[in-house]
Amino acid sequence: MKVPVGFIANLWSFIKFLPFFILLLILGIFKALIISPVAAVIISVGNSSVIIGLWPAHFIWTCYCVVRTKRLGMTLKIGTLLFLPMPLVLWPFAGILGSFVGGIGFGFFSPLIATFEAVGENVPDKCYHCVADGCWPTIQASCTVVRDFTDFCFHSYFSYMDELIMKTPAEEEPVEIKLSRLPGCLLVSLLALLVDVPSITVLALWKSPYMLITGWKRLLEDFIGREGPFLETVCVPFGGLAIILWPLAVIGSVVAAFMSSFFLGVYAGVVVHQEHSLRMGLAYIVAVVSLFDEYANDLLYLEPGSRLPRPRYRRNANSSPDSIQRKTSHESENNVEKDGREGLGDSTLTSQRSRTLKAAIQHYKPIKLLDWLFKSCEVNGRKLLHEGLINVQDIRDCVVKGDCKKLGTALPAWCLMRCLLVSAKSDSPGLVVPDESDLTITNWPRDKMFLWFIEPLLIMKEQIRKLNLEENEEACLQRAIMQSKNQIPEDWDDIGFPSEDNIRRAQLQSIIRRLQGIVGSMSRMPTFRRRFQHLVRVLYMEAAKTGALVNYIVDNSTRRDASDSQESDEASEESDAGKTEYSVANIV
Structure with missing residues (x-):
């Protein structure tokens, strides 16, 4: 689709597109209201049957594998067995609810998106496809979802469990918890909750107005210029919906930051256990706030890094397993890495004017x-x-x-x-x-x-x-x-x-x-x-x-006939020997 140039052309293009968009939206919603209940019933009933049918096997086999595994130490194994029944009991309720909600969402948005896709440049007979697309394929895809979910529960799950109980190398040490370190871990985790939860929440609230204004500014620029999420026709309704619901996204990000702060704070106890040092755990409590601030700055395209203190909380920072520790400089992306890959050069793939990923690079899915x-x-x-x-x-x-x-x-x-x-x-x-x-x-x-x-x-x-x-x-x-x-x-x-x-x-x-x-x-x-x-x-x-299959069947039948013939010969020989023995016994 050719992007118009100039404000007047952009405005006129928008005015012409608006009635067409409203008609497509009404048609898509009408189709979604019909297909969504059908898809929800297929996915929820199919997945629920699998969950309920396999739940006893999952419950028993999970507990058995945790008992059998040698990858966990005795203390950690006992603790896992004590807390394991709770998620296993909650799994059927969460799975059934998730299947129902996911079925409704899939059945609603799939026909809606297909309606807008049907007006693409390379689609013939657009009127027919606007009405037909997204109906029967959505129902078929719902059955495919049930099939894939069944494969995961019946095959993938048992594959994971088999890996858990498989033999480990002799030099591999099991994962274990030192009981002597638990008091220090609990103390530092409690202190981290008291410090990190309010600190991270205040940071998220402090940056939320900037996130709201910047997000609206960029969405409106893309909306007027038909760029970014508004470049493709199929994405226009969702881009417009993003403008309206952007405040909810900001509120959701603040709530997500508040919820994640609990996990980030509790991780201080893990640092204490791994480093065997209360001082490292206290340093983590301070450093994690700086790490969160840097992550938020990168996400909002603010000044990189953070001015908050960040003490070192790992003795060996290069081999840190901490998943939230991030590099503060983009210069390392310009170097050839040890595995032979070349860096990105500049982490910004698109220009500030156009945030359309397709304009700069085609990413593989x-x-x-x-x-x-x-x-x-x-x-x-x-x-x-x-x-x-x-x-x-x-x-x-x-x-x-x-x-x-x-x-x-x-x-x-x-x-x-x-x-x-x-x-x-x-x-x-x-x-x-x-x-x-x-x-x-x-x-x-x-x-x-x-x-x-x-x-x-x-x-x-x-x-x-x-x-x-x-x-x-x-x-x-x-x-x-x-x-x-x-x-x-x-x-x-x-x-x-x-x-x-x-x-x-x-x-x-x-x-x-x-x-x-x-x-x-x-x-x-x-x-x-x-x-x-x-x-x-x-x-x-x-x-x-x-003909390979025919040859295989013929060879198998030949071997089977030869085997049957050999067995019959052996049986006849045994029968003759039995008769001879019987005759000899009678003579005697």
């Missing part, structure tokens, strides 16, 4: 990354199936029995390895994704979960680049990932790996194990299992087309 991964799995899966590296038995187990554990780890791990191999050979500072574009720190998803996945991949890419693999070694990696255990260097003796260097083998096996671990974590995502099962069905049809 997490769902798009999953699309690329499964597209790569389909392409590589067909290739590996033709080469015989994917066993038809694994495909049948996944389709018939739902057991995709082996194939669901090996195939995505190989696709990620291919991405790392291509990226290591290129000059890109990031990853070369399947559409031959670059995924770097400047355009990857701002989702924290995907940040945990992408950062290790960038480190592994640099490790592969330093190994400087040859073509025959890359070919062997394909068989190693799909067929080998990859636990010790000797596991590769049967795949014909050309290098005899055990250190080189161990490094590659370590990378493969990390890839398999990343895939294992990704497989717990609700959408992953559903999409992978669809992928396996595609591979199953491919196996049927190529």
Whole structure:
């Protein structure tokens, strides 16, 4: 959509768009009022049935895994078991209420957004799509939500619990609480609540007028100039609603600051326990107010940093596990980081005039990354199936029995390895994704979960680049990932790996194990299992087309007939021997 230039053009564009917008809004609300109850019933009833049906198993298995795990020390384990029943009892009520509210929200906003999307430039027959879009697809998506929620409760949950009780390395120490440190922790936490809660609340109230005025100013500028949230037609109603409800957002931010201050204050006790020092805990009480002030300044585009005192509350600040400690300078973003990534240069991606992210950079979405991964799995899966590296038995187990554990780890791990191999050979500072574009720190998803996945991949890419693999070694990696255990260097003796260097083998096996671990974590995502099962069905049809499935069935039937024939021969021999023994017994 072409953005008009000049105030008169902007005003005339707004006047022309206003009646059209009101009609679309009325139509969207009418559709939402019809679809929202249906979607709410599907999601709430489906999710509630899953929650209630699996709640006894979740309750018993959670307690059992906490008792069995060796990752927690005895004191922490006992404390966890004492407080664990309360969240487990509250889970059905919270889950059912959340499903009902989420179903209403999804059923209302999905048809409403689809109504505005139907008037896009590339949509033919706009009148039909304005009426039809968002109705049946919303109902189908509601069923998909129930399916994904079921997968998470039935598969992902038990996967997390299995990881909790799995054997830990001998050198790994269990997480434990020292009883001798608890009095000091409780004392400092209580003192932190008395100091940090009012201090942070006062800071939030002090900055709220500026947040209100600045937010209104920027929203109105974007509204007049059709920029930012008002650039796309579908976002106009929500941008206008943001102007009206912005005071509520300011009030919500103050309330959120007040609520978070309790958690920030209680964390002082954790600092005392970790550092084994009351002085460090008292220093944290003062420093956390400065950290909150700096965070608020960054959020409101005020002067960076904070003028409040910030004493050091960690003996080793570089390795601090504190999640709220943030860097006070943006200069580190200009340097090449240790894992080979390049910095952003300037943290501001857009100009002050236009706060439209699309005008400066196209960010990749997490769902798009999953699309690329499964597209790569389909392409590589067909290739590996033709080469015989994917066993038809694994495909049948996944389709018939739902057991995709082996194939669901090996195939995505190989696709990620291919991405790392291509990226290591290129000059890109990031990853070369399947559409031959670059995924770097400047355009990857701002989702924290995907940040945990992408950062290790960038480190592994640099490790592969330093190994400087040859073509025959890359070919062997394909068989190693799909067929080998990859636990010790000797596991590769049967795949014909050309290098005899055990250190080189161990490094590659370590990378493969990390890839398999990343895939294992990704497989717990609700959408992953559903999409992978669809992928396996595609591979199953491919196996049927190529004749691999027929050959597998014929081989199995031949083995079964041979086995039955052998068993019948053995049975007849046993019967003849029994008759002979009976005759001999009669003669005697």
